[in-house]
Amino acid sequence: MSYLKIWIHLVWTTKNREPFLQTHEIRQKVFQHIRENAQKKGIYVDFINGYRDHVHCLISLGSGQTIDKIVMLLKGESSFWVNKNIFSHNKFEWQSDYFALSVSESVLVRTRNYIKNQEAHHAKKDFEFEYQQFAKVFDIEGLG
DSSP states (O other): OOOOOEEEEEEEEEGGGOOOOOSHHHHHHHHHHHHHHHHHTTOEEEEEEEETTEEEEEEEEOTTOOHHHHHHHHHHHHHHHHHHHTOSSSOOOEEEEEEEEEEOGGGHHHHHHHHHTHHHHHHHSOHHHHHHHHHHHTTOTTOO
16 A cells, blocks of 8 residues: 655735735634635645735645645635635635645644744734745745
8 A cells, every 4th residue: 555645835825915814704714614625625634824815734745636736626616615605895816826845744843833823923024024035945936
């Protein structure tokens, strides 16, 4: 029997970084829906959280799954759901881009805590600054 355990930290933003996910209540509804939808599609979401304009999602990649396909399934269905169930005045969309970083077993707890504490984290620094730091630390060309 094959064994696969590949941890991925996914991050994606709202279209034009609009703060559609303004309240804690809205964020929790959206994140819970993403988690439930992922489970139905056989995508293992270990942890999900975010802030007003972005989502952090820790997943374990399953056999036959690709990052692109998982992101497409999570973002596509959730934007449809948000438009149908939460927002009625403005069309909700995710930005087409995302980034994905592999996560070592040795930093899983730290990654979960980082994702868990997004509200407190962004009280100290905005997402744009953080985004640029990711690009620099992980040497990602064209990020930001």
